[in-house]
Amino acid sequence: MSEDTPVLSFSDVGFSYEPHVPPxxxxxxxxxxxxxxxxxxxxxxxGKSTILRLITGLDTAQKGHIxxxxxxxxxxxxxxxxxxxxxxxxxxxxxxxxxxTEAQKDHEARKTxxxxxxxxxxxSYPRHLSGGQRQRVGIARxxxxxxxxxLLDEPFSAxxxxxxxxxxxxxxxxxxxxxxxxLMISHNIENAVMLADRILVFSDGCITExxxxxxxxxxxxxxxxxxSIIKHVQKSIPSDG
Amino acid sequence: MKDVSxxxxxxxxxxxxxxxxxxxxxxxxxLILPLGLVVFAGFFATGVLFVPSEISGKVxxxxxxxxxxxxxxxxxxxxxxxxxxxxGLLAERGRRVESALLPIFDVLESLPVLAFFPxxxxxxxxxxxLEGAAIFIIFFSMVWNIAFSVVGxxxxxxxxxxxxxxxxxxxxxxxxxxxxxxxxxxxxxxxxILAVADGWNIVIVAEALRAYAPQADTAHDLFGIxxxxxxxxxxxDSSMLVAAMTVLVIAIALLNIAVWQPxxxxxxxxxxx
Numbered sequence: 001m002s003e004d005t006p007v008l009s010f011s012d013v014g015f016s017y018e019p020h021v022p023p024x025x026x027x028x029x030x031x032x033x034x035x036x037x038x039x040x041x042x043x044x045x046x047g048k049s050t051i052l053r054l055i056t057g058l059d060t061a062q063k064g065h066i067x068x069x070x071x072x073x074x075x076x077x078x079x080x081x082x083x084x085x086x087x088x089x090x091x092x093x094x095x096x097x098x099x100x101t102e103a104q105k106d107h108e109a110r111k112t113x114x115x116x117x118x119x120x121x122x123x124s125y126p127r128h129l130s131g132g133q134r135q136r137v138g139i140a141r142x143x144x145x146x147x148x149x150x151l152l153d154e155p156f157s158a159x160x161x162x163x164x165x166x167x168x169x170x171x172x173x174x175x176x177x178x179x180x181x182x183l184m185i186s187h188n189i190e191n192a193v194m195l196a197d198r199i200l201v202f203s204d205g206c207i208t209e210x211x212x213x214x215x216x217x218x219x220x221x222x223x224x225x226x227x228s229i230i231k232h233v234q235k236s237i238p239s240d241g
Numbered sequence: 242m243k244d245v246s247x248x249x250x251x252x253x254x255x256x257x258x259x260x261x262x263x264x265x266x267x268x269x270x271x272l273i274l275p276l277g278l279v280v281f282a283g284f285f286a287t288g289v290l291f292v293p294s295e296i297s298g299k300v301x302x303x304x305x306x307x308x309x310x311x312x313x314x315x316x317x318x319x320x321x322x323x324x325x326x327x328x329g330l331l332a333e334r335g336r337r338v339e340s341a342l343l344p345i346f347d348v349l350e351s352l353p354v355l356a357f358f359p360x361x362x363x364x365x366x367x368x369x370x371l372e373g374a375a376i377f378i379i380f381f382s383m384v385w386n387i388a389f390s391v392v393g394x395x396x397x398x399x400x401x402x403x404x405x406x407x408x409x410x411x412x413x414x415x416x417x418x419x420x421x422x423x424x425x426x427x428x429x430x431x432x433x434i435l436a437v438a439d440g441w442n443i444v445i446v447a448e449a450l451r452a453y454a455p456q457a458d459t460a461h462d463l464f465g466i467x468x469x470x471x472x473x474x475x476x477x478d479s480s481m482l483v484a485a486m487t488v489l490v491i492a493i494a495l496l497n498i499a500v501w502q503p504x505x506x507x508x509x510x511x512x513x514x
Contacts, residue, residue: 056404056408072408073409076404080401080405082402082405082420082423083512083513083514084510096409096411097409127510127514145409153401
Protein backbone atom coordinates (compact mmCIF):
# COMPACT_ATOMS: atom_id res chain seq x y z
CA MET A 1 0.00 0.00 0.00
CA SER A 2 1.51 3.35 -1.01
CA GLU A 3 1.91 6.23 1.44
CA ASP A 4 -0.86 8.19 -0.29
CA THR A 5 -3.42 5.41 -0.71
CA PRO A 6 -5.99 5.80 2.04
CA VAL A 7 -6.51 2.79 4.32
CA LEU A 8 -10.17 3.67 4.60
CA SER A 9 -12.35 5.89 2.51
CA PHE A 10 -15.93 7.10 3.14
CA SER A 11 -17.62 8.80 0.16
CA ASP A 12 -21.02 10.44 0.71
CA VAL A 13 -22.10 7.70 3.08
CA GLY A 14 -25.66 7.79 4.38
CA PHE A 15 -27.28 5.38 6.82
CA SER A 16 -30.57 5.02 8.65
CA TYR A 17 -31.50 2.29 11.16
CA GLU A 18 -35.20 2.45 10.15
CA PRO A 19 -36.67 3.21 6.70
CA HIS A 20 -38.83 6.19 7.72
CA VAL A 21 -36.73 7.92 10.35
CA PRO A 22 -34.11 10.66 9.75
CA PRO A 23 -30.74 9.17 8.79
CA UNK A 24 -28.12 8.80 11.52
CA UNK A 25 -25.39 9.52 8.93
CA UNK A 26 -25.77 12.06 6.11
CA UNK A 27 -23.26 12.34 3.25
CA UNK A 28 -20.23 11.52 5.39
CA UNK A 29 -16.91 11.66 3.55
CA UNK A 30 -13.40 11.24 4.91
CA UNK A 31 -10.19 9.29 4.27
CA UNK A 32 -7.74 7.73 6.70
CA UNK A 33 -4.12 7.78 5.63
CA UNK A 34 -1.82 4.89 6.66
CA UNK A 35 -0.37 5.18 10.16
CA UNK A 36 -2.69 8.03 11.18
CA UNK A 37 -4.45 8.31 14.55
CA UNK A 38 -7.92 9.81 14.10
CA UNK A 39 -10.39 10.42 16.91
CA UNK A 40 -14.09 11.01 16.26
CA UNK A 41 -15.82 13.15 18.89
CA UNK A 42 -19.38 14.37 19.16
CA UNK A 43 -22.50 14.33 21.28
CA UNK A 44 -24.45 11.12 22.01
CA UNK A 45 -26.55 9.98 19.07
CA UNK A 46 -24.50 11.93 16.53
CA GLY A 47 -23.63 8.76 14.62
CA LYS A 48 -20.07 8.18 15.85
CA SER A 49 -20.44 4.48 16.70
CA THR A 50 -22.44 3.84 13.52
CA ILE A 51 -19.26 4.60 11.56
CA LEU A 52 -17.54 1.66 13.25
CA ARG A 53 -20.53 -0.63 12.62
CA LEU A 54 -20.37 0.24 8.91
CA ILE A 55 -16.60 -0.28 8.69
CA THR A 56 -16.78 -3.70 10.35
CA GLY A 57 -19.74 -4.83 8.26
CA LEU A 58 -22.15 -5.09 11.18
CA ASP A 59 -24.40 -2.71 9.20
CA THR A 60 -24.44 -1.80 5.52
CA ALA A 61 -24.53 1.76 4.18
CA GLN A 62 -27.69 2.54 2.19
CA LYS A 63 -26.01 5.42 0.35
CA GLY A 64 -22.50 6.25 -0.79
CA HIS A 65 -19.44 4.06 -0.81
CA ILE A 66 -17.00 2.70 1.78
CA UNK A 67 -13.64 1.40 0.66
CA UNK A 68 -11.63 -0.52 3.23
CA UNK A 69 -8.54 -2.35 2.03
CA UNK A 70 -7.07 -2.97 5.47
CA UNK A 71 -7.32 -5.96 7.81
CA UNK A 72 -9.58 -4.38 10.41
CA UNK A 73 -10.02 -5.31 14.05
CA UNK A 74 -11.79 -3.59 16.91
CA UNK A 75 -11.37 -2.86 20.62
CA UNK A 76 -14.76 -2.66 22.28
CA UNK A 77 -16.12 -0.70 25.22
CA UNK A 78 -15.49 -2.84 28.31
CA UNK A 79 -13.47 -5.38 26.34
CA UNK A 80 -16.39 -7.54 25.11
CA UNK A 81 -14.62 -10.68 26.33
CA UNK A 82 -16.28 -14.08 26.35
CA UNK A 83 -16.84 -14.84 30.06
CA UNK A 84 -16.65 -18.62 29.59
CA UNK A 85 -13.17 -18.50 28.05
CA UNK A 86 -9.88 -17.87 29.85
CA UNK A 87 -7.85 -14.76 29.08
CA UNK A 88 -5.55 -16.83 26.83
CA UNK A 89 -8.45 -18.30 24.85
CA UNK A 90 -10.06 -14.88 24.50
CA UNK A 91 -6.84 -13.56 23.00
CA UNK A 92 -6.64 -16.57 20.66
CA UNK A 93 -9.95 -15.49 19.07
CA UNK A 94 -7.78 -12.88 17.36
CA UNK A 95 -6.12 -15.66 15.34
CA UNK A 96 -9.40 -16.55 13.58
CA UNK A 97 -8.65 -17.04 9.90
CA UNK A 98 -4.88 -17.28 10.41
CA UNK A 99 -3.28 -20.64 9.71
CA UNK A 100 -1.10 -21.19 12.76
CA THR A 101 -0.58 -24.27 14.90
CA GLU A 102 -1.99 -24.30 18.44
CA ALA A 103 1.56 -24.02 19.81
CA GLN A 104 2.26 -20.97 17.65
CA LYS A 105 -1.02 -19.36 18.71
CA ASP A 106 -0.22 -20.08 22.33
CA HIS A 107 3.25 -18.59 22.01
CA GLU A 108 2.08 -15.47 20.15
CA ALA A 109 -0.82 -14.86 22.55
CA ARG A 110 1.40 -15.21 25.64
CA LYS A 111 3.99 -12.90 24.09
CA THR A 112 1.37 -10.20 23.47
CA UNK A 113 -0.04 -10.60 26.98
CA UNK A 114 3.50 -10.19 28.34
CA UNK A 115 3.97 -6.99 26.32
CA UNK A 116 0.76 -5.66 27.85
CA UNK A 117 1.79 -6.71 31.37
CA UNK A 118 -0.98 -9.22 32.02
CA UNK A 119 0.76 -12.52 31.31
CA UNK A 120 0.10 -13.68 34.88
CA UNK A 121 -3.66 -13.58 34.22
CA UNK A 122 -3.51 -15.92 31.19
CA UNK A 123 -5.47 -18.66 32.89
CA SER A 124 -7.93 -16.36 34.70
CA TYR A 125 -11.51 -15.80 33.60
CA PRO A 126 -12.66 -12.26 32.66
CA ARG A 127 -14.83 -11.95 35.78
CA HIS A 128 -11.66 -12.00 37.90
CA LEU A 129 -10.08 -9.07 36.04
CA SER A 130 -10.31 -5.33 36.68
CA GLY A 131 -11.77 -3.03 34.00
CA GLY A 132 -8.29 -2.00 32.86
CA GLN A 133 -7.10 -5.60 32.64
CA ARG A 134 -10.14 -6.58 30.59
CA GLN A 135 -9.44 -3.76 28.21
CA ARG A 136 -5.81 -4.91 27.88
CA VAL A 137 -7.04 -8.40 26.99
CA GLY A 138 -9.29 -6.79 24.36
CA ILE A 139 -6.26 -4.94 22.99
CA ALA A 140 -4.19 -8.14 22.97
CA ARG A 141 -6.97 -9.97 21.10
CA UNK A 142 -6.97 -7.26 18.44
CA UNK A 143 -3.15 -7.06 18.19
CA UNK A 144 -2.48 -10.78 17.64
CA UNK A 145 -4.43 -10.57 14.40
CA UNK A 146 -1.81 -8.11 13.04
CA UNK A 147 -4.38 -5.44 12.18
CA UNK A 148 -3.72 -2.71 9.63
CA UNK A 149 -6.67 -0.66 10.87
CA UNK A 150 -7.59 -0.70 14.55
CA LEU A 151 -10.99 0.64 15.59
CA LEU A 152 -11.42 1.71 19.20
CA ASP A 153 -15.00 2.16 20.43
CA GLU A 154 -14.81 4.38 23.53
CA PRO A 155 -12.16 2.14 25.10
CA PHE A 156 -11.77 4.28 28.23
CA SER A 157 -15.43 5.00 28.98
CA ALA A 158 -15.66 2.54 31.88
CA UNK A 159 -12.22 3.24 33.38
CA UNK A 160 -10.97 5.56 36.13
CA UNK A 161 -8.63 8.46 35.34
CA UNK A 162 -5.43 6.68 36.36
CA UNK A 163 -6.21 3.55 34.34
CA UNK A 164 -7.27 5.68 31.36
CA UNK A 165 -3.89 7.47 31.45
CA UNK A 166 -1.93 4.19 31.60
CA UNK A 167 -3.97 2.60 28.82
CA UNK A 168 -3.74 5.72 26.64
CA UNK A 169 0.06 5.57 26.93
CA UNK A 170 -0.07 1.89 26.01
CA UNK A 171 -2.18 2.54 22.91
CA UNK A 172 0.09 5.38 21.88
CA UNK A 173 3.15 3.13 22.29
CA UNK A 174 1.53 0.44 20.09
CA UNK A 175 0.56 3.05 17.50
CA UNK A 176 4.07 4.45 17.29
CA UNK A 177 5.88 1.09 17.36
CA UNK A 178 3.62 -0.84 14.98
CA UNK A 179 2.43 2.06 12.79
CA UNK A 180 -1.14 0.77 12.91
CA UNK A 181 -3.79 3.15 11.55
CA UNK A 182 -6.18 3.90 14.39
CA LEU A 183 -9.72 5.27 14.44
CA MET A 184 -11.08 5.93 17.90
CA ILE A 185 -14.55 7.00 19.02
CA SER A 186 -14.44 9.07 22.19
CA HIS A 187 -16.50 11.26 24.46
CA ASN A 188 -13.38 12.46 26.22
CA ILE A 189 -12.06 15.54 24.43
CA GLU A 190 -8.89 15.83 26.54
CA ASN A 191 -8.04 12.26 25.72
CA ALA A 192 -8.73 12.84 22.04
CA VAL A 193 -6.35 15.81 21.91
CA MET A 194 -3.64 13.92 23.83
CA LEU A 195 -3.73 10.99 21.37
CA ALA A 196 -4.91 12.12 17.94
CA ASP A 197 -3.19 13.67 15.01
CA ARG A 198 -6.62 14.40 13.56
CA ILE A 199 -9.98 15.02 15.24
CA LEU A 200 -13.28 14.69 13.37
CA VAL A 201 -16.14 16.49 15.09
CA PHE A 202 -19.49 14.84 14.48
CA SER A 203 -22.85 16.46 14.93
CA ASP A 204 -26.28 15.43 13.68
CA GLY A 205 -24.86 12.77 11.37
CA CYS A 206 -22.33 15.03 9.65
CA ILE A 207 -18.68 15.91 10.07
CA THR A 208 -18.84 19.53 11.19
CA GLU A 209 -15.12 20.05 11.72
CA UNK A 210 -11.88 18.33 10.72
CA UNK A 211 -9.11 19.43 13.10
CA UNK A 212 -5.46 18.58 12.57
CA UNK A 213 -3.34 18.14 15.73
CA UNK A 214 0.30 18.42 14.78
CA UNK A 215 1.77 18.74 18.27
CA UNK A 216 4.71 16.42 19.05
CA UNK A 217 4.17 13.45 21.39
CA UNK A 218 4.21 12.83 24.29
CA UNK A 219 1.88 15.73 25.03
CA UNK A 220 1.29 17.39 28.37
CA UNK A 221 -2.24 18.27 29.37
CA UNK A 222 -0.94 21.50 30.94
CA UNK A 223 0.70 22.59 27.66
CA UNK A 224 -1.02 25.87 26.55
CA UNK A 225 -1.19 24.61 22.95
CA UNK A 226 -2.94 21.41 24.07
CA UNK A 227 -5.33 23.48 26.18
CA SER A 228 -6.05 25.76 23.25
CA ILE A 229 -7.00 22.80 21.01
CA ILE A 230 -9.15 21.29 23.78
CA LYS A 231 -11.06 24.58 24.06
CA HIS A 232 -11.45 24.77 20.29
CA VAL A 233 -12.88 21.22 20.10
CA GLN A 234 -15.17 21.86 23.08
CA LYS A 235 -16.59 24.93 21.34
CA SER A 236 -17.24 23.03 18.15
CA ILE A 237 -19.32 20.30 19.84
CA PRO A 238 -22.97 21.11 20.57
CA SER A 239 -23.99 20.10 24.10
CA ASP A 240 -25.83 16.79 24.61
CA GLY A 241 -28.65 18.39 26.48
CA MET B 242 1.72 -10.16 39.02
CA LYS B 243 0.55 -13.29 40.77
CA ASP B 244 -2.94 -14.56 40.02
CA VAL B 245 -4.73 -14.49 43.32
CA SER B 246 -8.22 -14.99 41.93
CA UNK B 247 -10.06 -17.83 43.62
CA UNK B 248 -10.12 -21.02 41.61
CA UNK B 249 -13.75 -22.00 41.59
CA UNK B 250 -14.67 -25.62 41.15
CA UNK B 251 -17.30 -26.10 38.45
CA UNK B 252 -19.95 -27.07 40.95
CA UNK B 253 -19.63 -24.00 43.11
CA UNK B 254 -22.12 -21.13 42.91
CA UNK B 255 -20.14 -17.86 42.59
CA UNK B 256 -17.34 -19.11 44.79
CA UNK B 257 -19.51 -21.02 47.22
CA UNK B 258 -17.48 -24.14 47.70
CA UNK B 259 -18.92 -27.58 48.02
CA UNK B 260 -18.82 -28.63 51.62
CA UNK B 261 -20.73 -31.03 53.76
CA UNK B 262 -23.33 -28.55 54.96
CA UNK B 263 -24.17 -27.52 51.35
CA UNK B 264 -24.55 -31.16 50.29
CA UNK B 265 -26.64 -31.90 53.38
CA UNK B 266 -28.77 -28.87 52.58
CA UNK B 267 -29.29 -30.03 48.99
CA UNK B 268 -30.14 -33.58 49.97
CA UNK B 269 -32.35 -32.28 52.76
CA UNK B 270 -34.31 -29.84 50.63
CA UNK B 271 -34.17 -31.80 47.37
CA LEU B 272 -34.83 -35.35 48.49
CA ILE B 273 -35.79 -35.84 52.12
CA LEU B 274 -38.34 -33.03 52.34
CA PRO B 275 -40.39 -33.97 49.23
CA LEU B 276 -40.15 -37.64 50.16
CA GLY B 277 -41.35 -36.86 53.68
CA LEU B 278 -44.30 -34.96 52.25
CA VAL B 279 -45.26 -37.95 50.06
CA VAL B 280 -45.01 -40.36 52.99
CA PHE B 281 -46.97 -37.96 55.18
CA ALA B 282 -49.71 -37.45 52.55
CA GLY B 283 -49.75 -41.16 51.83
CA PHE B 284 -50.19 -41.93 55.50
CA PHE B 285 -53.27 -39.73 55.71
CA ALA B 286 -54.70 -41.05 52.44
CA THR B 287 -54.13 -44.74 53.08
CA GLY B 288 -53.23 -45.25 56.71
CA VAL B 289 -50.05 -46.93 55.50
CA LEU B 290 -46.78 -45.47 56.80
CA PHE B 291 -44.47 -46.55 53.98
CA VAL B 292 -44.26 -48.96 51.05
CA PRO B 293 -46.31 -51.92 52.19
CA SER B 294 -45.01 -55.48 51.90
CA GLU B 295 -47.32 -56.43 49.02
CA ILE B 296 -45.71 -53.68 46.94
CA SER B 297 -42.15 -54.56 47.82
CA GLY B 298 -42.24 -57.39 45.29
CA LYS B 299 -43.28 -54.87 42.64
CA VAL B 300 -40.45 -52.43 43.26
CA UNK B 301 -38.64 -53.83 40.24
CA UNK B 302 -41.74 -53.18 38.11
CA UNK B 303 -41.97 -49.63 39.42
CA UNK B 304 -38.33 -48.95 38.64
CA UNK B 305 -38.71 -50.45 35.16
CA UNK B 306 -41.81 -48.28 34.64
CA UNK B 307 -39.86 -45.25 35.81
CA UNK B 308 -37.11 -46.15 33.34
CA UNK B 309 -39.66 -46.40 30.50
CA UNK B 310 -41.18 -43.02 31.40
CA UNK B 311 -37.74 -41.46 31.74
CA UNK B 312 -36.71 -42.76 28.31
CA UNK B 313 -39.88 -41.25 26.78
CA UNK B 314 -39.15 -37.97 28.53
CA UNK B 315 -35.51 -38.04 27.43
CA UNK B 316 -36.33 -38.66 23.75
CA UNK B 317 -38.95 -35.88 23.82
CA UNK B 318 -36.44 -33.58 25.56
CA UNK B 319 -33.75 -34.16 22.92
CA UNK B 320 -36.24 -33.22 20.17
CA UNK B 321 -37.44 -30.22 22.22
CA UNK B 322 -33.86 -29.11 22.87
CA UNK B 323 -32.80 -29.20 19.21
CA UNK B 324 -36.01 -27.67 17.84
CA UNK B 325 -36.48 -25.21 20.73
CA UNK B 326 -32.93 -23.83 20.41
CA UNK B 327 -33.27 -23.62 16.61
CA UNK B 328 -36.62 -21.80 16.88
CA GLY B 329 -35.27 -19.45 19.56
CA LEU B 330 -32.21 -18.55 17.50
CA LEU B 331 -34.33 -18.19 14.35
CA ALA B 332 -36.74 -15.79 16.08
CA GLU B 333 -33.83 -13.54 17.06
CA ARG B 334 -32.32 -13.30 13.58
CA GLY B 335 -33.93 -9.94 12.88
CA ARG B 336 -36.81 -7.68 13.77
CA ARG B 337 -38.95 -8.86 10.85
CA VAL B 338 -38.45 -12.54 11.63
CA GLU B 339 -39.06 -11.86 15.32
CA SER B 340 -42.29 -9.96 14.69
CA ALA B 341 -43.51 -12.78 12.45
CA LEU B 342 -42.50 -15.75 14.59
CA LEU B 343 -43.04 -14.66 18.19
CA PRO B 344 -46.85 -14.26 17.87
CA ILE B 345 -47.01 -17.76 16.34
CA PHE B 346 -44.93 -19.15 19.22
CA ASP B 347 -47.23 -17.33 21.68
CA VAL B 348 -50.34 -18.93 20.20
CA LEU B 349 -48.79 -22.39 19.98
CA GLU B 350 -47.52 -22.17 23.55
CA SER B 351 -50.95 -21.11 24.80
CA LEU B 352 -52.71 -24.06 23.16
CA PRO B 353 -53.79 -26.50 25.86
CA VAL B 354 -51.88 -29.55 24.71
CA LEU B 355 -54.41 -31.96 26.21
CA ALA B 356 -57.22 -30.39 24.16
CA PHE B 357 -55.92 -31.83 20.93
CA PHE B 358 -54.34 -34.91 22.53
CA PRO B 359 -57.24 -37.15 21.35
CA UNK B 360 -56.66 -36.07 17.73
CA UNK B 361 -52.96 -36.82 18.05
CA UNK B 362 -53.66 -40.23 19.56
CA UNK B 363 -56.12 -41.12 16.80
CA UNK B 364 -53.53 -40.15 14.18
CA UNK B 365 -50.82 -42.22 15.87
CA UNK B 366 -53.31 -45.04 16.66
CA UNK B 367 -53.99 -45.39 12.92
CA UNK B 368 -50.26 -45.78 12.38
CA UNK B 369 -50.13 -48.14 15.37
CA UNK B 370 -47.44 -45.95 16.92
CA LEU B 371 -48.71 -44.98 20.37
CA GLU B 372 -45.21 -44.33 21.72
CA GLY B 373 -45.03 -41.60 19.10
CA ALA B 374 -48.21 -39.99 20.42
CA ALA B 375 -46.84 -39.88 23.97
CA ILE B 376 -43.43 -38.58 22.91
CA PHE B 377 -45.00 -35.96 20.64
CA ILE B 378 -47.28 -34.65 23.36
CA ILE B 379 -44.40 -34.48 25.87
CA PHE B 380 -42.24 -32.76 23.26
CA PHE B 381 -44.97 -30.22 22.53
CA SER B 382 -45.30 -29.32 26.19
CA MET B 383 -41.52 -28.87 26.47
CA VAL B 384 -40.40 -27.08 23.34
CA TRP B 385 -41.81 -23.60 24.07
CA ASN B 386 -40.05 -23.33 27.42
CA ILE B 387 -36.73 -23.81 25.63
CA ALA B 388 -37.59 -21.61 22.63
CA PHE B 389 -38.69 -18.63 24.76
CA SER B 390 -35.71 -19.02 27.10
CA VAL B 391 -33.35 -18.93 24.12
CA VAL B 392 -35.09 -15.80 22.75
CA GLY B 393 -34.52 -14.17 26.17
CA UNK B 394 -30.92 -15.40 26.27
CA UNK B 395 -30.08 -13.95 22.85
CA UNK B 396 -31.62 -10.60 23.86
CA UNK B 397 -29.53 -10.52 27.03
CA UNK B 398 -26.29 -11.20 25.15
CA UNK B 399 -24.45 -7.85 24.84
CA UNK B 400 -24.37 -6.49 21.28
CA UNK B 401 -20.58 -6.06 21.51
CA UNK B 402 -20.13 -9.75 22.31
CA UNK B 403 -22.31 -10.73 19.33
CA UNK B 404 -20.20 -8.37 17.20
CA UNK B 405 -16.90 -10.02 18.24
CA UNK B 406 -17.51 -12.98 15.93
CA UNK B 407 -18.18 -10.72 12.94
CA UNK B 408 -15.30 -8.31 13.61
CA UNK B 409 -12.79 -11.14 14.06
CA UNK B 410 -13.86 -12.85 10.85
CA UNK B 411 -15.56 -15.97 12.22
CA UNK B 412 -17.76 -17.98 9.87
CA UNK B 413 -21.47 -18.27 10.71
CA UNK B 414 -20.90 -21.75 12.08
CA UNK B 415 -17.99 -20.55 14.23
CA UNK B 416 -20.08 -17.66 15.56
CA UNK B 417 -22.87 -20.06 16.46
CA UNK B 418 -20.54 -22.58 18.10
CA UNK B 419 -18.07 -20.25 19.82
CA UNK B 420 -20.19 -17.20 20.68
CA UNK B 421 -23.96 -17.58 20.40
CA UNK B 422 -24.59 -21.05 21.83
CA UNK B 423 -22.31 -20.55 24.87
CA UNK B 424 -23.85 -17.14 25.53
CA UNK B 425 -27.36 -18.65 25.66
CA UNK B 426 -26.28 -21.74 27.62
CA UNK B 427 -27.71 -20.46 30.97
CA UNK B 428 -31.01 -19.70 29.19
CA UNK B 429 -31.07 -23.15 27.55
CA UNK B 430 -30.51 -24.68 30.97
CA UNK B 431 -33.30 -22.67 32.63
CA UNK B 432 -35.63 -23.56 29.75
CA UNK B 433 -34.64 -27.22 30.04
CA ILE B 434 -35.41 -27.36 33.75
CA LEU B 435 -38.86 -25.85 33.15
CA ALA B 436 -39.38 -28.11 30.12
CA VAL B 437 -38.53 -31.30 31.98
CA ALA B 438 -40.77 -30.24 34.88
CA ASP B 439 -43.64 -29.78 32.40
CA GLY B 440 -42.67 -33.11 30.83
CA TRP B 441 -43.07 -34.96 34.14
CA ASN B 442 -46.57 -33.44 34.45
CA ILE B 443 -47.58 -34.51 30.98
CA VAL B 444 -45.94 -37.95 31.08
CA ILE B 445 -48.56 -39.05 33.61
CA VAL B 446 -51.44 -38.39 31.20
CA ALA B 447 -49.44 -39.18 28.06
CA GLU B 448 -49.13 -42.80 29.16
CA ALA B 449 -52.79 -43.32 30.05
CA LEU B 450 -53.95 -43.14 26.45
CA ARG B 451 -57.29 -44.88 26.88
CA ALA B 452 -58.65 -41.81 28.67
CA TYR B 453 -58.24 -39.69 25.55
CA ALA B 454 -59.16 -41.83 22.55
CA PRO B 455 -62.57 -43.37 21.93
CA GLN B 456 -61.16 -46.50 20.29
CA ALA B 457 -58.53 -47.08 22.96
CA ASP B 458 -58.78 -49.24 26.09
CA THR B 459 -56.45 -50.20 28.95
CA ALA B 460 -54.47 -52.36 26.53
CA HIS B 461 -53.46 -49.16 24.79
CA ASP B 462 -51.91 -47.65 27.93
CA LEU B 463 -48.17 -47.34 27.72
CA PHE B 464 -46.04 -49.01 30.35
CA GLY B 465 -44.65 -46.28 32.59
CA ILE B 466 -44.84 -44.64 35.98
CA UNK B 467 -47.64 -42.36 34.72
CA UNK B 468 -49.95 -45.16 33.63
CA UNK B 469 -49.28 -47.03 36.91
CA UNK B 470 -50.28 -43.90 38.84
CA UNK B 471 -53.45 -43.42 36.79
CA UNK B 472 -54.34 -47.12 37.07
CA UNK B 473 -53.70 -47.20 40.83
CA UNK B 474 -55.78 -44.08 41.26
CA UNK B 475 -58.74 -45.36 39.18
CA UNK B 476 -58.78 -48.76 40.91
CA UNK B 477 -58.35 -47.29 44.40
CA ASP B 478 -55.03 -49.08 44.94
CA SER B 479 -53.74 -46.52 47.48
CA SER B 480 -50.63 -48.41 48.48
CA MET B 481 -49.49 -48.68 44.86
CA LEU B 482 -50.29 -45.01 44.38
CA VAL B 483 -48.06 -44.03 47.32
CA ALA B 484 -45.29 -46.37 46.18
CA ALA B 485 -45.36 -45.00 42.62
CA MET B 486 -45.40 -41.43 43.87
CA THR B 487 -42.47 -42.18 46.16
CA VAL B 488 -40.42 -43.60 43.29
CA LEU B 489 -41.33 -40.60 41.13
CA VAL B 490 -40.34 -38.08 43.82
CA ILE B 491 -37.02 -39.84 44.43
CA ALA B 492 -36.26 -39.85 40.68
CA ILE B 493 -37.11 -36.15 40.25
CA ALA B 494 -35.11 -35.20 43.35
CA LEU B 495 -32.09 -37.23 42.20
CA LEU B 496 -32.30 -35.62 38.75
CA ASN B 497 -32.28 -32.23 40.44
CA ILE B 498 -29.34 -33.02 42.71
CA ALA B 499 -27.22 -34.96 40.24
CA VAL B 500 -27.91 -33.07 36.98
CA TRP B 501 -29.60 -29.68 37.30
CA GLN B 502 -27.77 -28.32 40.35
CA PRO B 503 -24.25 -29.03 39.02
CA UNK B 504 -25.25 -27.68 35.59
CA UNK B 505 -26.69 -24.51 37.17
CA UNK B 506 -23.42 -23.99 39.04
CA UNK B 507 -21.44 -24.61 35.83
CA UNK B 508 -23.65 -22.14 33.93
CA UNK B 509 -22.52 -19.30 36.21
CA UNK B 510 -19.33 -18.92 34.19
CA UNK B 511 -21.36 -18.26 31.01
CA UNK B 512 -23.23 -15.30 32.49
CA UNK B 513 -22.46 -11.71 31.51
CA UNK B 514 -21.89 -9.18 34.27
